Amino acid sequence: MTSMTPAGDFRSSYRADTTIFPTRGSLFAVIAGVLLLCAAPLVFGRYELGLLITIGFSAIAALGLNILVGFTGQISIGHAAFFGFGAFASALLVEYHVPVPLAIWGAGLMTAVVGLVFGAPAARLKGLYLAIATLAAQFILEDFFARARWFSGGVAGRVTEPYELFGLRLDREETYFYVVLAHVVVMFLAAANLMRSRDGRALIAVRDHYLSAEMMGINLAYYRTLSFGIASFFAGVAGALYAHYLLFVSVEAFNILYSIQFLAMIIIGGLGSVMGSMMGAAFMVLLPEVVQAGADLLSGSAIDRALRLGASISFLREMAIGAAIILFLIFEPDGLAHRWKMIKSYWKLYPFSH
Amino acid sequence: MDTTLLFQLVLNGLIVGALYGVVAMSFVLIYKASQVVNFAQGEFLLVGAWVCWWMLTTWQLPFWAGFLVTLAFMTLFGILLQIIVLRPLIGEPVISVIMATVGLSIFFQALMKWMFGVFAQPFPPIFTAERMRVMGLEVQTVYIASLGVSVLIMLGFWWFFTYSKHGLAMRATAFDQQVAQSLGVSVPKVFAMSWAISAVVSTVAGVVVGVVNGVSSALSFYGIKVFPAVILGGLDSIVGAVLGGLIIGVLENLAQYVDAQWLNWGNMYQIAPFYALILILLIKPYGLFGTRNIERV
Numbered sequence: 001m002t003s004m005t006p007a008g009d010f011r012s013s014y015r016a017d018t019t020i021f022p023t024r025g026s027l028f029a030v031i032a033g034v035l036l037l038c039a040a041p042l043v044f045g046r047y048e049l050g051l052l053i054t055i056g057f058s059a060i061a062a063l064g065l066n067i068l069v070g071f072t073g074q075i076s077i078g079h080a081a082f083f084g085f086g087a088f089a090s091a092l093l094v095e096y097h098v099p100v101p102l103a104i105w106g107a108g109l110m111t112a113v114v115g116l117v118f119g120a121p122a123a124r125l126k127g128l129y130l131a132i133a134t135l136a137a138q139f140i141l142e143d144f145f146a147r148a149r150w151f152s153g154g155v156a157g158r159v160t161e162p163y164e165l166f167g168l169r170l171d172r173e174e175t176y177f178y179v180v181l182a183h184v185v186v187m188f189l190a191a192a193n194l195m196r197s198r199d200g201r202a203l204i205a206v207r208d209h210y211l212s213a214e215m216m217g218i219n220l221a222y223y224r225t226l227s228f229g230i231a232s233f234f235a236g237v238a239g240a241l242y243a244h245y246l247l248f249v250s251v252e253a254f255n256i257l258y259s260i261q262f263l264a265m266i267i268i269g270g271l272g273s274v275m276g277s278m279m280g281a282a283f284m285v286l287l288p289e290v291v292q293a294g295a296d297l298l299s300g301s302a303i304d305r306a307l308r309l310g311a312s313i314s315f316l317r318e319m320a321i322g323a324a325i326i327l328f329l330i331f332e333p334d335g336l337a338h339r340w341k342m343i344k345s346y347w348k349l350y351p352f353s354h
Numbered sequence: 355m356d357t358t359l360l361f362q363l364v365l366n367g368l369i370v371g372a373l374y375g376v377v378a379m380s381f382v383l384i385y386k387a388s389q390v391v392n393f394a395q396g397e398f399l400l401v402g403a404w405v406c407w408w409m410l411t412t413w414q415l416p417f418w419a420g421f422l423v424t425l426a427f428m429t430l431f432g433i434l435l436q437i438i439v440l441r442p443l444i445g446e447p448v449i450s451v452i453m454a455t456v457g458l459s460i461f462f463q464a465l466m467k468w469m470f471g472v473f474a475q476p477f478p479p480i481f482t483a484e485r486m487r488v489m490g491l492e493v494q495t496v497y498i499a500s501l502g503v504s505v506l507i508m509l510g511f512w513w514f515f516t517y518s519k520h521g522l523a524m525r526a527t528a529f530d531q532q533v534a535q536s537l538g539v540s541v542p543k544v545f546a547m548s549w550a551i552s553a554v555v556s557t558v559a560g561v562v563v564g565v566v567n568g569v570s571s572a573l574s575f576y577g578i579k580v581f582p583a584v585i586l587g588g589l590d591s592i593v594g595a596v597l598g599g600l601i602i603g604v605l606e607n608l609a610q611y612v613d614a615q616w617l618n619w620g621n622m623y624q625i626a627p628f629y630a631l632i633l634i635l636l637i638k639p640y641g642l643f644g645t646r647n648i649e650r651v
Binding site for chain 1: 391439442443446448449450452453454456457458459460461462463464465467468578581582585589621624625628629631632635636639
């Protein structure tokens with residue numbers, strides 16, 4: 001990471017080394033980006049705004065998973081189940097007359113508790129054993145959703161209320177977009193802040209060499225479980241945002257393929273990169289759109305008739321997800337965040353790059 | 355509970371469990387030889403069964419010919435996967451390797467749905483007699499054949515790893531890659547071979563399941579069901595894989611019975627193995643026969 005900073009940019013104090021925004025320019029870039037996004041409802045139609053909303057809550061969930069996988073080095077193949085738990089929990093809280101803005105955070109906390117329960121094995125397990133344990137958690141939670149009618153409405157699903165703040169109903173894409181944007185900003189700042197705190201650095205130490213970390217006085221069991229709790233909190237909030245966007249939550253959405261999509265987001269975006277989670281989420285949400293556009297381009301042609309592209313578009317999308325994961329792992333294992341840094345440093349040094 | 359029913363349940367469990375055992379064995383084979391956890395094991399069954407079905411229906415080959423063509427194809431398939439996808443990832447962290455196989459799994463599942471549709475397709479009948487009587491129980495012939503095939507494969511594995519030159523080379527590689535290499539074993543060849551054997555053996559299991567239940571995307575779930583079996587037996591033990599498969603097979607049948615009689619939770623057949631999986635990981639994460647990793651600083 002430090003090799004990417006330009007020559008002459010030295011940090012001379014601990015404060016400078018742990019700021020969220022390394023340069024003044026990056027702070028302005030983020031503020032400008034958020035302001036630019038605020039203008040999005042004026043420019044885009046409902047469909048594009050819907051995509052942006054999806055990118056928003058996916059990015060929050062992916063960020064949580066990145067804290068678990070990218071920063072702590074624990075693997076989870078059950079993230080969609082926690083995402084779903086958040087969605088159902090928020091809908092349930094609204095049922096008990098909790099206002100929606102509070103229900104979203106309440107759902108996050110409830111999911112964090114469930115995450116801590118399933119994270120308890122994580123204190124003992126690591127690497128591939130943990131991956132298999134979370135795979136089991138995925139199936140057990142999915143089964144629980146289908147069975148517990150009081151919680152999830154069973155197979156029929158559960159209807160919920162739109163977001164309402166001070167008597168304002170924010171239920172259209174144009175308005176709900178701002179709700180998601182606000183949550184995204186808060187969660188990303190929180191994550192960036194966490195990573196420069198003592199706890200965040202402890203998580204990274206656990207990832208890099210857990211034995212050394214333990215010898216330096218970091219409580220492994222505590223931090224491994226904590227990281228599960230944090231990841232579940234992010235997933236829960238994201239799930240709640242999803243629930244109040246669609247206003248209907250049903251079990252089928254939270255299957256293992258969705259879990260894998262979250263993993264794909266952080267791998268494509270870049271493991272251990274906060275902004276990478278956002279880039280990965282955008283990539284994975286827009287990928288099916290690109291596939292759709294490609295199929296539309298060919299529709300009616302001989303290729304379309306021979307391969308039945310139109311009728312099997314959902315399979316093509318799944319294939320694109322699988323292919324994207326494999327291609328990124330082989331050709332760009334550090335993800336989009338790394339590629340972005342390379343491009344930046346290339347332009348910074350432009351004519352004299354060597 | 356009357357004893358005939360119990361006997362029937364256990365027998366069903368053993369028949370399905372033997373298949374789990376076969377798939378688990380081929381999973382362990384890849385893990386032992388190349389330290390790759392293959393989440394795409396179920397897709398070997400799926401692809402193999404579809405290819406065989408395609409040979410038999412579209413090309414009208416007799417069963418033995420279609421089956422041999424399928425096995426040849428799957429050998430190539432396994433080797434190519436190893437060379438194209440897994441070889442560039444040697445030395446990468448565990449998560450990359452896991453995700454690569456997960457990506458393969460999604461890709462081939464969708465590809466098979468695209469090529470052959472989402473509906474289950476029955477195999478053309480292979481045996482003339484539908485049912486036969488064994489020890490006073492009515493059993494479908496295909497079940498008996500399936501049990502026979504499973505046992506044959508297990509015996510084949512045992513012979514291969516105890517007596518054949520290649521089997522010994524593979525065991526040497528699993529024991530210590532560097533030492534094996536210095537003694538003239540070609541490690542890349544062993545990796546490719548382990549994937550080829552694993553693909554072929556899984557295909558046999560896939561075709562057997564296809565003959566019994568028809569070919570559909572449900573086959574790839576065998577690749578997930580393998581995890582409880584291998585964790586129970588120990589991730590790097592072939593004997594453990596067989597035993598784990600049998601136990602999980604019996605367990606899910608009994609769980610389904612208990613559920614249907616008393617609990618009525620539904621879907622216990624699918625979920626019980628995963629509860630068992632979590633329990634095993636909490637109590638004895640290295641399974642019955644797995645070697646315990648001793649970590650040194």
